[in-house]
Amino acid sequence: MTAAPFGQWMAGVQAEVEGALANFLPQADAVPHKLHEAMRYTVLGGGKRVRPLLVYASGALFDADPAALARAACALEIIHAYSLVHDDMPCMDDDDLRRGKPTVHVAWDEATALLVGDALQAQAFEVLAGTACGQGALPASRLVDMLRLLAGAAGSGGMCGGQAIDLDSVGLSLKLEQLERMHQLKTGALLRASVLLGALCGKELTAPELEALGAYSKAVGLAFQVVDDILDATADSATLGKTAGKDAADNKPTYVSILGLEQSKALAGQLRREAHDALASFGEQALRLRELADLIVQRKA
Amino acid sequence: MTAAPFGQWMAGVQAEVEGALANFLPQADAVPHKLHEAMRYTVLGGGKRVRPLLVYASGALFDADPAALARAACALEIIHAYSLVHDDMPCMDDDDLRRGKPTVHVAWDEATALLVGDALQAQAFEVLAGTACGQGALPASRLVDMLRLLAGAAGSGGMCGGQAIDLDSVGLSLKLEQLERMHQLKTGALLRASVLLGALCGKELTAPELEALGAYSKAVGLAFQVVDDILDATADSATLGKTAGKDAADNKPTYVSILGLEQSKALAGQLRREAHDALASFGEQALRLRELADLIVQRKA
Numbered sequence: 001m002t003a004a005p006f007g008q009w010m011a012g013v014q015a016e017v018e019g020a021l022a023n024f025l026p027q028a029d030a031v032p033h034k035l036h037e038a039m040r041y042t043v044l045g046g047g048k049r050v051r052p053l054l055v056y057a058s059g060a061l062f063d064a065d066p067a068a069l070a071r072a073a074c075a076l077e078i079i080h081a082y083s084l085v086h087d088d089m090p091c092m093d094d095d096d097l098r099r100g101k102p103t104v105h106v107a108w109d110e111a112t113a114l115l116v117g118d119a120l121q122a123q124a125f126e127v128l129a130g131t132a133c134g135q136g137a138l139p140a141s142r143l144v145d146m147l148r149l150l151a152g153a154a155g156s157g158g159m160c161g162g163q164a165i166d167l168d169s170v171g172l173s174l175k176l177e178q179l180e181r182m183h184q185l186k187t188g189a190l191l192r193a194s195v196l197l198g199a200l201c202g203k204e205l206t207a208p209e210l211e212a213l214g215a216y217s218k219a220v221g222l223a224f225q226v227v228d229d230i231l232d233a234t235a236d237s238a239t240l241g242k243t244a245g246k247d248a249a250d251n252k253p254t255y256v257s258i259l260g261l262e263q264s265k266a267l268a269g270q271l272r273r274e275a276h277d278a279l280a281s282f283g284e285q286a287l288r289l290r291e292l293a294d295l296i297v298q299r300k301a
Numbered sequence: 302m303t304a305a306p307f308g309q310w311m312a313g314v315q316a317e318v319e320g321a322l323a324n325f326l327p328q329a330d331a332v333p334h335k336l337h338e339a340m341r342y343t344v345l346g347g348g349k350r351v352r353p354l355l356v357y358a359s360g361a362l363f364d365a366d367p368a369a370l371a372r373a374a375c376a377l378e379i380i381h382a383y384s385l386v387h388d389d390m391p392c393m394d395d396d397d398l399r400r401g402k403p404t405v406h407v408a409w410d411e412a413t414a415l416l417v418g419d420a421l422q423a424q425a426f427e428v429l430a431g432t433a434c435g436q437g438a439l440p441a442s443r444l445v446d447m448l449r450l451l452a453g454a455a456g457s458g459g460m461c462g463g464q465a466i467d468l469d470s471v472g473l474s475l476k477l478e479q480l481e482r483m484h485q486l487k488t489g490a491l492l493r494a495s496v497l498l499g500a501l502c503g504k505e506l507t508a509p510e511l512e513a514l515g516a517y518s519k520a521v522g523l524a525f526q527v528v529d530d531i532l533d534a535t536a537d538s539a540t541l542g543k544t545a546g547k548d549a550a551d552n553k554p555t556y557v558s559i560l561g562l563e564q565s566k567a568l569a570g571q572l573r574r575e576a577h578d579a580l581a582s583f584g585e586q587a588l589r590l591r592e593l594a595d596l597i598v599q600r601k602a
Contacts (some may be wrong), residue, residue: 026457035465086419091411112390114415115465118387121419122456123424129443129449133442140441141434147448148430155423156327157337163417164336 006291010053013073017052018044020070021077024127038108038116039123043081046099046241050224050296051076051190055198057288058213062202068131068138072146072197075128079154080190082120085113087163093246100241125150138201146200153193162186166252174253178220187228188221195220195289208281215278216289223271224296229254230264231301239301272297307592311354314374318353319345321371322378325428337511339409339417340424344382347400347542351525351597352377352491354461356499358589359514363503369432369439373447373498380455381491383421388412388464401542426451439502447501454494463487467553475554483525488529489522496521496590509582516579517590524572525597530555531565532602540602573598 003009021043028037052073059069088091088095088103089110096106105113128147133140152158162185169182195217199205229247233256237244248255255264275293279286304310322344329338353374360370389396389404390411397407397426406414430446434441449589453459463486470483500506532550534557538545548555556565576594580587 032457032462032465032469034469035462039457055550083419086415089415091415111468112465114387114390114392115461115468117419118384118422119457119461119465120450120459121422122459126449126452126456129452133445140445142444144430144434144441144448147445148427151423151427151430156333156340156420158423159338160416160420160423161333164333164413164420167416168333168335168413222597 005289006288006295009291010295013053013056014049016070017049017073017077020074024071024074024130025078025123034108034112035115035119038104038112039120041107042100042104042116042120043078046101047077047081048068048301049073049077050292050298051080051194053292053295054191054220054289055195057292058195058198058199060200060252060288061282061285062201063097064198065137068201069198071127071131071189072201073194075124075150075297076190076194076197076273078120078127079150079159082124083159083163085120086117089113092163092167093250095243095246097243098241121154124154131263142200147196149193149196149200153189158185158189158193159187169253170233171251172253174258176258177216179253179255179258183225184223186234187225191221191224192217212278212281216275216293219271219274219278220293220296223268223275223293225269226255226271227265227297227299229256230261230268231299232256233261235301241301268297304588307589307596310589310592311596314354314357315350317371318350318374318378319499321375325372325375325431326379328422335409335413336416336420338344339405339413340421342402343405343417343421344379347402348378348382349600349602350374350378351593352495354593354596355492355495355590356502358593359496359499360502361589362583362586363500365499365503366438368535369502370499371530372428372432373502374495376425376451377491377498379421379425379428380451380460383418383425384460384464387418387423391417391462392413392470394425394551396544396547398544399542400540413522422455425455437601443501443505447498450494450497450501454490459486459490459494463490470554472552473554475559477559480554480556480559484523484526488526489519492522492525513582514580517576517594520572520576520579521594521597524569524576524594527556527565527569527572528598528600530557531562531569533557533599534562536602542602569598 025040025043026036028040030036055073056069084098085104087093088098089105095103104116128150131138131143133143162182165182166186195213199213232244232247235244272293276290279289326341326344327337329341331337356374357370385399386405388394389399390406396404405417429451432444434444465484466483467487496514500514533545533548536545573594577591580590
């Protein structure tokens with residue numbers, strides 16, 4: 001059987017995740033209306049869904065349970081969405097535009113943005129903890145491991161920790177290793193969690209599998225950020241759906257500011273090769289993960 | 302055997318929880334230092350630890366696993382602590398003082414306060430998900446239920462939802478039922494989760510047990526808020542460790558503004574009796590839960 005073209009597979013996953021997110025989020029007619037409306041505005045109808053795509057691509061390697069995959073994918077996307085709402089607030093990046101729409105604190109107000117982010121983080125854990133387990137589904141002990149992994153990736157040893165380092169780096173001239181460390185936490189931790197949670201929806205991982213998926217995640221996570229920095233420096237706001245040129249304006253260290261544009265592009269290409277190499281032992285089954293590495297490096301927004 | 306005096310039991314639990322919190326929170330010498338320092342500043346060395354006390358008191362009814370109790374208690378206290386940091390921010394209640402110390406956005410800055418809250422919420426789930434399970438400890442499926450319960454109590458159907466209703470109520474004249482509904486979410490959901498999680502550290506609850514604990518929690522949760530409103534109207538900031546008289550100044554509806562002071566005091570007494578009545582079927586074993594209901598109504602701060 002020939003695999004479906006990548007674009008078709010991707011559109012299918014995105015549509016499935018959109019439907020699942022709409023279902024897992026509180027309905028807008030439930031009290032409190034404004035909060036729920038703003039939560040749905042934040043999460044639905046936008047975004048590339050990179051984390052869900054990684055979940056499904058990794059799950060495809062291990063014949064994962066479809067219902068568990070949907071919950072893991074949505075939990076990760078909801079964590080990601082909450083982080084964007086809080087990042088965009090005036091006390092952080094102070095951004096008015098996200099995914100081509102006014103940010104939550106602009107469309108509503110700061111207090112609502114704060115609560116939307118807080119409520120979404122709890123929602124993410126509720127969605128994942130709602131995964132059916134026992135009796136033919138995932139063992140409950142595996143689900144506990146997955147919840148712990150998600151929490152670790154979201155917290156001060158992961159995404160929030162990376163954000164904190166990012167904040168403290170404004171105006172500093174970071175070394176490349178420091179920049180890499182910051183991004184491994186800020187975006188890398190959640191991307192790695194996506195790959196691992198997708199796999200865990202299928203089976204307990206062996207040490208070599210964990211190592212291979214970890215190496216793939218690390219390369220893809222850094223590539224994602226290198227390309228983000230390249231796009232921030234070269235694309236326009238309309239294409240990005242967010243304000244372009246922010247990093248330079250905010251005096252933030254980036255791959256482009258440290259390495260220059262050409263070397264940054266070369267690094268992205270090298271990381272793409274590393275991602276492919278990490279998947280060697282999985283053979284044909286890793287098709288979607290390879291295609292996602294290509295997408296992440298070649299994207300235009 | 303005679304039970305230890307309440308004050309002694311309480312001090313013992315508070316000391317145990319303080320030690321467990323210090324252990325479960327990231328160390329201040331781990332990167333990122335400032336974030337971890339602010340997280341520890343927020344959680345450690347202050348607070349009445351009402352939620353942990355409820356966890357332990359409820360666990361005492363069901364011969365609960367001590368290690369699981371410590372994790373459940375810390376998870377709830379960490380969720381509570383994060384909510385205070387975010388509530389105190391300028392876009393919410395804009396408060397400078399909490400537990401007698403400068404609030405996080407005053408001691409550091411708003412961005413740090415935002416991240417401290419976000420990281421603490423993730424930490425709470427990580428702490429609870431780290432509970433040992435299987436083989437003589439809690440069944441993993443029970444732990445999954447506990448994690449789902451915590452997430453539900455923290456999110457838009459619980460604490461965050463109550464906050465959102467609270468925000469939207471400023472300047473409105475709420476009916477008593479609406480005020481009650483708001484507080485059942487804003488503080489009641491987490492207090493109820495404390496009682497239930499403590500019990501679940503011991504055993505799966507029967508329907509009558511769940512109902513009795515639910516009735517106790519509801520009465521105690523409302524009593525807690527009625528007394529908070531009474532203290533806000535009558536005590537001074539030094540005694541409270543936070544700014545007194547805020548609610549009236551902010552034009553927020555309270556039990557005192559709706560019922561008046563005397564009727565509010567009568568209501569607190571009635572809720573205390575309801576809490577005791579709910580525990581009737583548990584007999585002597587429910588001593589600590591009864592004493593906590595008394596404490597919550599009779600406290601001076």
